[in-house]
Amino acid sequence: CNICIEGTVTCPNCGNITIPYPLSTGPSCGDQLYRVRCNFGTLFFDALNGSSYVITSIDPQSQRLVIRPSDWVDQACLSADYRSQGIFLDPSLPFNITSSNTVVLMNCSTDMLSVAIDCTSTSVCQAYLRDNPLAAASCSASPVCCSLKTGGSQNEHRIRVRQDRCSAYQSFINLDTSLPVSKWAAFSGLELEWELPQEPLCTSQADCQNSANSTCLVDPVKVMQKRCFCQSGFLWDPITGVCYNVKCPSPEDCKKQSRGTLIGGLTISTMVVLVGFAALFVVHRQREHIKEEGQLILSKMHEDILNANCSSKVAMIFTGKEITRATSNFSRENLLGAGGFGEVFKGTLDDGTVIAIKRAKLGNTKGIDQILNEVRILCQVNHRSLVRLLGCCMDLELPLLIYEYIPYGNLFDHLHGAYICKWAPLTWYRRLIIAHQTAEGLAYLHISAVPPIFHRNIKSSNILLDEKLDAKVSDFGLLRLAESNATHVMTCAQGILGYLDPEYYLNFQLTDKSDVYSFGVVLLELLTSEKAIDFNRDEEDVNLAIHIKKILKEERLMDAIDPVIKEGQTKLEFETMKALGYLALSCLDERRHNRPNMKKVADEIGYIISILRGG
Numbered sequence: 001c002n003i004c005i006e007g008t009v010t011c012p013n014c015g016n017i018t019i020p021y022p023l024s025t026g027p028s029c030g031d032q033l034y035r036v037r038c039n040f041g042t043l044f045f046d047a048l049n050g051s052s053y054v055i056t057s058i059d060p061q062s063q064r065l066v067i068r069p070s071d072w073v074d075q076a077c078l079s080a081d082y083r084s085q086g087i088f089l090d091p092s093l094p095f096n097i098t099s100s101n102t103v104v105l106m107n108c109s110t111d112m113l114s115v116a117i118d119c120t121s122t123s124v125c126q127a128y129l130r131d132n133p134l135a136a137a138s139c140s141a142s143p144v145c146c147s148l149k150t151g152g153s154q155n156e157h158r159i160r161v162r163q164d165r166c167s168a169y170q171s172f173i174n175l176d177t178s179l180p181v182s183k184w185a186a187f188s189g190l191e192l193e194w195e196l197p198q199e200p201l202c203t204s205q206a207d208c209q210n211s212a213n214s215t216c217l218v219d220p221v222k223v224m225q226k227r228c229f230c231q232s233g234f235l236w237d238p239i240t241g242v243c244y245n246v247k248c249p250s251p252e253d254c255k256k257q258s259r260g261t262l263i264g265g266l267t268i269s270t271m272v273v274l275v276g277f278a279a280l281f282v283v284h285r286q287r288e289h290i291k292e293e294g295q296l297i298l299s300k301m302h303e304d305i306l307n308a309n310c311s312s313k314v315a316m317i318f319t320g321k322e323i324t325r326a327t328s329n330f331s332r333e334n335l336l337g338a339g340g341f342g343e344v345f346k347g348t349l350d351d352g353t354v355i356a357i358k359r360a361k362l363g364n365t366k367g368i369d370q371i372l373n374e375v376r377i378l379c380q381v382n383h384r385s386l387v388r389l390l391g392c393c394m395d396l397e398l399p400l401l402i403y404e405y406i407p408y409g410n411l412f413d414h415l416h417g418a419y420i421c422k423w424a425p426l427t428w429y430r431r432l433i434i435a436h437q438t439a440e441g442l443a444y445l446h447i448s449a450v451p452p453i454f455h456r457n458i459k460s461s462n463i464l465l466d467e468k469l470d471a472k473v474s475d476f477g478l479l480r481l482a483e484s485n486a487t488h489v490m491t492c493a494q495g496i497l498g499y500l501d502p503e504y505y506l507n508f509q510l511t512d513k514s515d516v517y518s519f520g521v522v523l524l525e526l527l528t529s530e531k532a533i534d535f536n537r538d539e540e541d542v543n544l545a546i547h548i549k550k551i552l553k554e555e556r557l558m559d560a561i562d563p564v565i566k567e568g569q570t571k572l573e574f575e576t577m578k579a580l581g582y583l584a585l586s587c588l589d590e591r592r593h594n595r596p597n598m599k600k601v602a603d604e605i606g607y608i609i610s611i612l613r614g615g
C-alpha cells in the first residue's frame with residue numbers, strides 16, 4: 001500500500017487559479033485534449049475562429065468551468081466576438097456547453113420569429129432589454145430578441161451570432177428569472193463541461209512513466225492507438241488522473257492501513273513468536289500428530305468461510321494431496337491452457353471424477369481474493385449453462401479452484417480453427433443453440449442471481465462445450481458481485497480486446513449491458529467465424545464489431561458469413577442468419593440504454609430457433 005498516488009501530471013497554477021487534471025496549460029502536464037491557455041496569470045479558453053475567453057472558475061469535481069463571454073460593442077449592439085460568429089467550441093474536443101445556461105440573444109432579425117426558440121414578447125430577453133441600462137442603450141433600437149436554455153447535450157458547442165439572425169448575446173448560469181434584472185449580473189458567465197478523460201495516450205512504456213502503475217497497451221476501441229492502462233490492483237481515476245490502489249484509494253487510507261498494518265504486524269509478530277515457541281515445543285513431542293490436526297483445523301476453517309453465505313453446502317475443500325495425485329503432480333500433459341488468472345489443469349480424482357483445476361499464477365496477488373470471490377459467487381448459482389465450481393484447495397503453495405471438467409474445448413477454438421481437424425465444424429443450428437444457451441446462462445446471472453452478477457469477461461474462449469456441444473459459460477475470475485442497490489460497478493478495464501463495451505470509456509462503469517455488448521461480439525463470431533480482434537484484416541476492420549457493423553449497414557451480411565454455414569443454406573436459414581445479425585447489431589449499440597437486456601436477447605434467439613425448427 002506504499003504507492004497510492006504517484007505520477008500526478010497536473011499543471012502548475014496559473015496566477016491564483018489551480019489547474020486540475022485533465023486541463024493542460026502545456027505539453028508536459030494534463031491531458032493534451034484538454035488545452036487551456038495561461039497568459040501572465042490569466043487563464044483563457046480558446047474557441048474556434050480565433051476567439052478566446054477568460055476562465056473565471058473551475059470545478060474539477062463536476063468537471064465544469066465558467067468562461068466570461070464577450071460584452072457587446074457599445075451602441076452597435078454587436079458582440080465583441082461577432083467576427084468569430086460568437087462562441088464556437090471545437091466539436092472534436094471533449095468540451096460542451098452545459099444545460100445550466102440561459103442565453104439572451106439581441107438585435108435579432110424578424111427571421112428569428114419563425115425559429116423554434118422563444119422570441120415572444122414575454123421572452124426573458126424582453127425584461128433584460130428593458131431593465132438593463134446598458135442593453136437598453138445599445139440594443140433596444142432593434143426590439144426583436146430571443147432567449148434559450150442551452151441543451152447540455154454533447155453536441156452543444158456554439159452560441160452563434162451573425163448578420164440576419166442575432167448579433168449580440170449575454171449568458172447566465174442557473175439564472176433565477178424571478179429576481180430583478182439588476183441582480184442578474186451575479187449569474188453572468190457561460191458554463192462548459194468536459195468529458196472524463198481516458199487513460200493517457202502512449203506509444204511506448206516510457207510514455208507511461210508519469211502514470212505510475214500503468215502499462216502501455218493497445219486501446220481496444222481504437223486499436224491504432226495505445227494508452228497507459230492501469231495494472232491489476234489499480235483503477236483509473238479520471239478526476240485525479242492517476243491509477244489508484246483499489247485497496248487504499250486515498251493517501252489517508254494508506255496511512256491508516258499502514259498504521260493498521262504496523263499494529264497488526266506487531267500483534268501478528270508477537271503471536272507468531274509465541275505460536276512458534278509453542279509449536280517448537282509441541283513439534284518436539286508430537287510432530288506428525290500435530291501436523292495432521294493443524295491441517296484438519298485449517299481445512300475446517302476454510303470450509304466454514306466458504307459455506308458462510310451458502311444456503312446449501314455445495315462447495316468442497318480438496319486437499320493438496322488429493323489434487324497433486326489427480327493431476328500427476330501438475331504434469332504438463334494435464335495442462336489445458338492458461339488465461340489471465342493462471343493455468344488450468346485436467347485431473348482425475350480417486351473416485352474417477354474428472355475435474356478442471358485452476359491454479360493462480362505465481363505472484364498473482366489477487367489470487368486469494370479472486371478465489372474467495374469466485375467460490376462465494378458460484379456457491380449461489382446453479383444453471384445448466386454455467387460451469388459448476390466444485391470447490392477449492394487452499395493448502396498448497398498456490399490457491400486452486402476445482403471445476404467440473406467440460407470436455408469439448410471452448411467456442412473460440414471451435415470457431416477459429418484450432419480444433420478443425422479434431423471436431424467437425426459447428427453447424428448453423430448448433431451455433432444458434434450455443435448462442436441461446438449462453439444468453440440464458442447470462443440472463444440467469446443478471447436476473448435470477450441475488451444480488452445480480454455481471455460476468456465482465458464474456459468472450460468465446462470463456463464459453464465451453466460439453467460432449468453434446470452444449471454451452472457452459474466459464475471463467476468467473478473477473479466477476480464481482482454487484483451491490484444489491486447499485487446498477488453499475490466501477491472497475492478497471494479488465495475486459496479483453498475487442499469485447500469491451502465502448503461506453504466504458506465514457507463513464508468507467510461496467511453494467512449488465514456491458515455483458516450484452518460482449519455477447520454481441522460473440523454472436524458476430526458465431527456468424528462469421530472471425531476473431532474479435534484480428535490484425536490480419538485491413539486496418540479499419542481490425543475490430544470485428546466495427547467491421548461487421550459497417551457490413552450490416554450496407555446490407556452485405558452474406559459477404560461476411562462463415563462459408564462453412566453459408567454453403568447449401570436454405571432461404572429460411574439465411575433469414576435466421578440475418579435476424580441474428582441484426583440482434584447482434586442491437587447488442588452492439590454504442591449507447592447501452594439502447595441495447596436489449598440479456599433476457600430479451602435470450603428470448604429473441606429462442607424465437608429465431610423456433611422459426612428454424614418450424615421451417
Ligand SMILES: Nc1ncnc2c1ncn2[C@@H]1O[C@H](COP(=O)(O)OP(=O)(O)OP(=O)(O)O)[C@@H](O)[C@H]1O
Binds near residue numbers: 337342404
Ligand atoms: N472447466 C473446464 N473444463 C475444461 N477446460 C477448461 C475449463 N476451464 C478452462 N478450461 C480451458 O483452460 C484454458 C484456460 O482457461 P482460462 O479460463 O484460464 O483462460 P482464458 O479464458 O483463455 O482467459 P481468461 O482467464 O482471461 O478468461 C482454456 O483453453 C479453457 O478452454
